[in-house]
Amino acid sequence: MAEEKSNRTFSVMVTQQLNPEARELWAPMADHFVRGDPEAVKTYLDGERDRLEGNVRSLLEQFKGS
């Protein structure tokens, strides 16, 4: 619990210094971090990047196929 509290404090301070756009992205990252799972943050980010990269690749393949 002490660890979660410490992480939450850290997360709040990070949140306060972020712009709105980054803050929106940080929210789900912060959830994983506060729960003491920094690895899950990377998993989450990798997933988001895979999704966005997938969108680009899909459109690119469509473009190349056209």
Place this chain on the structure above:
Amino acid sequence: MAGGFSVQGVEIEGFKGFTSPKEIDFKGRHVFLLGENGNGKSSIVEAVRWGLFGSAYRPNEVVKNQHYAGPCRVRIKLIRDGEPWTLRRTLNLGAGSTSDPILTDQQGNRRNMREIMPQLDSVDAGEGTHIIFAPQSAPLRRQPEDLNPFERTVFNYLDLTHPQALLSNIEEFLEGQADAEHKLSDELTEARNNIEGQISQERTRRGRILIDPPWGDGPSPSIVASEQKARSFIEEVTGKPIEDDLVGLSLDALLESAEELLDERRTQSQDSLESEEAELAKWRGRLEDFRGFHRQVSAQESIVKCTQAKLDATLQCLTPDELQEKLEDAKYKATTESINGRIVQDAIVLIGRDESDRVPCPICESHQDRHILESDLQNRADHPDNKLSSKVAALESQLQEYEVLQDRLNSQVTLLSSLKQSCGKAMNLIDEDDKGKLAESVDIDQLINNYSEKESVVKAQIDDQVTWSRSKHTQLERLKEESWFHQVQARLNALLTDRRELERVIKSYDNLVSFGKSVSVIREVVETRLREQLVQDLPRVSGTLSKAFNALAQHPWYDRLKIAEATLPKLELRVASSQDPSGREDPTGVLNGQAESALNLVPYFAFSQSDDTPTEVYLVMLDDPTRALDTGHIKILVERLRELGRNVQLIVASQETERLEMMIPDAFDEDSYVIIEPTGWSPDSGPELNVSYG
């Protein structure tokens, strides 16, 4: 060790240097593994570590003994609050380096590892547990993580493990993000360059066409208008309405048909005229041949006639035999006259021998006056009759001329005969109608002129046909160019559509980049926040580190350890001296060997003995901490270990057998430690161990 676990003993089978199962009883005491390298000391330390955490020290390290056919297994006997527990870990064969731990209580019941020993759930030092490893050979035994043991210890000590791990994970993600962006950027740049290049190419083609538009002045026609032009063209070429099978064809197909029809028409009309022209030329040529031969025959006849006249004149109404006979006769007379001349000469000689006044004539035998006779004979000798020889010469010349003329006449007659033959043949080759007309005494020149006039008419028709054909071909080429324009325009439109599609892809890529930038912003803030936290805590950490360093190194000048602020959140140690008024900080490389060895041990002592440590240390494992230490510093180390050993269980491996065997009994209670000396190793039984308790 209150409240925590202590390691009672370990049973090792098929792990590293161990083959057959070997049990080592620690009796829960501090463990000192002494002896030369290569005999199994480190295998025991690593077996305990692997048994607890299931991870090898190095990535891809092979923990299974390759000489042993049995399993790779470590069983650790633990004591917590007086109760025995057993932690058994077996390597999964054929499944990489994974292993499954089984924790059982004293009744042999299997218990949930996470529930009973949450601090052992991960390799990283969790709450209540501090596992510390001294690098035996730093270059070879680098930690797989991006943090060195010192950094990990400090972050754990400051309760900043998670923020640091967060930062590390975000940075690792950003590396992958940069790779992904880079690859996609390359592909998109290539695609964009490719499409822009094609657009530029098509625009250039269109520009070239528009310099001299095939449709003339005015705006470019629609494709429907161009198709209508093509259909009209076909109608002009064929001279009839367009056929049903050409209705609805594309512009290209229409133009292809138009070209075929134009060629077809050109072939039909032009070939027919050319054939007619050739026919006329043939009959005209044959007439000309005949006329030529006929003229030659006439000419040759004149030549023969002329020669015959000359021949007749040469013979002078004689036959050739008569001329020959006349020549023979003349020759005879000339010979007789010659003999007479010689007789007169002889007579003159004979008369000259006779001195009489009257002498007989040697020719007629009559006596005559000598002088008169001599004079008469001499006169005859001086004036011979030359007319006879001249006559012979003239006749010979006449006969020779006759022979020449006769030969010439013969040749001319032969040629005339040949010409007459050729003329007859030529006559047979001319047109029957023409023969009839010639028979009717129509002038052959007139007939030839008639043919020439007809040929001129046909040639004019051919020229008209060629001119028309060229004109149509030019028209067709313009239509083709118009079609090419439509193709270029269609490709250009398609490319512009593609470019809009590509813009959508690029926009999607921009979202990915924007996402990466947001993560970068977060990374910046996390790093800043972590740095701020570290800056706030550094004085406390530096004080603890300096205290441990002074105790271990006892360096005459450097007595302070500091973490450099400039490189935060990367933790870099600097050394300083309290005696230096300038407060200068130096890199740790300035330390001598002893001090540097001591420095490597500082974190483990500093954070395990600190009063204000937020964590509780149960077990400290040190592999070769005495490396490069002299006797004095080993003594200091043993003293520090004694202090450390009051709170935690120690497992220490060292090559300094003799010195430690002397120092350990003085520093530790005899029932608080066990010394294990590997004395040898064999492939069958593994390490031979000499175990002595206090």
